[in-house]
Amino acid sequence: MESSKVISTDKPTVVIEVNSRVIQDTVIFVDGHEAAGKNHNTAIKGFFRLQPKALGTVQIMIGAMVFILGVILTTSIYNYYAILVYSGITYWGSLIYVSVGSLSVAAQNKLHPCVVKASLLMNLFSAITAAFSIILMGIQLEKISRDEPTLYVEYFTLRVIGIMLVFTIPQFIISIYISAFACKAICNKNSTVVNVD
Numbered sequence: 001m002e003s004s005k006v007i008s009t010d011k012p013t014v015v016i017e018v019n020s021r022v023i024q025d026t027v028i029f030v031d032g033h034e035a036a037g038k039n040h041n042t043a044i045k046g047f048f049r050l051q052p053k054a055l056g057t058v059q060i061m062i063g064a065m066v067f068i069l070g071v072i073l074t075t076s077i078y079n080y081y082a083i084l085v086y087s088g089i090t091y092w093g094s095l096i097y098v099s100v101g102s103l104s105v106a107a108q109n110k111l112h113p114c115v116v117k118a119s120l121l122m123n124l125f126s127a128i129t130a131a132f133s134i135i136l137m138g139i140q141l142e143k144i145s146r147d148e149p150t151l152y153v154e155y156f157t158l159r160v161i162g163i164m165l166v167f168t169i170p171q172f173i174i175s176i177y178i179s180a181f182a183c184k185a186i187c188n189k190n191s192t193v194v195n196v197d
Contacts, residue, residue, distance in 0.1 A: 050181045052119065055174050056104030059126075062171045063097030066090055069164045076157055083140045084161065089133045097171055100126040104178055113186065120182035123175045130172035137165045 070090020073082070084090055100122045107119040140161055144154060 050178065051108075052104040052178060052181075053108040055178055056101040056106075056108075059101030059104060059171060059174055060098050061101075062167050062174075063094040063101060065167050066097060066164055066171075067094035069160055069167075070094065073157065073160050073164070076153060076160070083136050083143070084164075087136060089129075089136055090164070093129050093133050093168075096122075096126055096129050100175065107182075116182050117186055120179055120186060123179040123182065127172055127175035127179060130168050130175060133168050134165065134172060137161055137168065141165075 067090065070084070073090060074085050100119075103115070103119045103122050107115045141158065144158055144161075147154070
């Protein structure tokens with residue numbers, strides 16, 4: 001259903017058209033031409049209140065820390081059943097965390113619904129990856145603990161995996177948090193586009 005409203009003043013005529021079936025449903029026209037400036041979807045503005053740039057930066061730092069700790073874990077001299085090392089989750093997981101963080105930062109810099117949709121999908125994938133990583137870390141900690149660690153290297157490995165777990169849990173929470181707000185912004189059908197000069 002389309003509706004339009006004409007606002008007449010002593011300045012140029014402004015026409016606002018509303019279409020409830022389109023994501024960016026309200027466009028502002030001045031004297032028959034689409035208004036200059038940036039058009040911002042108000043539903044997406046709600047997503048920006050979340051501060052995805054700050055959370056994306058945290059995701060990038062978590063990815064870097066997981067990568068560094070993964071290198072340390074891989075080079076450990078202790079011979080144990082290394083689920084984390086064999087799965088490679090410390091490497092491809094950290095790559096996913098860094099790329100998702102970069103996309104979250106881009107979602108705030110580029111005021112476009114497609115970038116927010118991409119951020120939603122990648123954060124869902126990141127949450128699944130983080131959950132998988134948390135499960136593998138739990139299994140790894142249980143296997144090492146069952147062997148009754150006595151060597152310094154065993155305790156060192158336990159500490160490194162514990163620190164990785166401390167970084168991966170917030171990654172899981174942040175990914176779900178950003179996904180929820182991005183879904184709310186994308187699924188909002190009652191949005192408007194506001195012209196900002």
